[in-house]
Amino acid sequence: MIHPTISSSRVEGTSVYNLAGEKLGSIDDLIIDKRNGHVRYAALEFGGFLGLGTDRFPLPWSMLTYDVEKDGYVVNLDMEQLKAGPRYAADDRPAHSDEYGRGVYDHYGVPVPWGV
């Protein structure tokens, strides 16, 4: 790997695609564990149909794989799985507690990487 790092400002706004190449949305924000600086999940901005606002869909960081050709992240999930996942409105942020994070990881079947 040429560059082992990426900046938060570079991640924010980056497109996210599913394995079929469909664009799901883009990364809006990163939720970070204050204690150790580990990114728990990225908030995917998705939706916004018919004049309705977009929602934020938290995705575990480990689900995101950067694709150089697409200049975006690829995640292994389909639209239905995403739609059934945790979400919140941009102006209605949840507390992002340990418990909330556990719900995010559980929905996508990813082991929780922080102590519980």
Next chain:
Amino acid sequence: MIHPTISSSRVEGTSVYNLAGEKLGSIDDLIIDKRNGHVRYAALEFGGFLGLGTDRFPLPWSMLTYDVEKDGYVVNLDMEQLKAGPRYAADDRPAHSDEYGRGVYDHYGVPVPWGV
């Protein structure tokens, strides 16, 4: 701790003070290890005297302690130590390689938390 997490968008723009209460600058960006999503260091925006541009001073995440009353981060370092530390111009980003990160941690005497 009421909120165990913080969002990258909230960190960006947050003020940074030294132990004497002097404002050093504000956080401009976070440099993240792609592989595991761990924040390696925060880029402190500092300087900008006499019409000159500000530089970015990378600080290991573990050096930043959030102070609720100040609504900012407090770091245990003085101005001279900061000025002698690694820095880069905003429009001249280094590669943020493992080696560069090691230099940042070594300057501040913080053990490197990633495999080397």
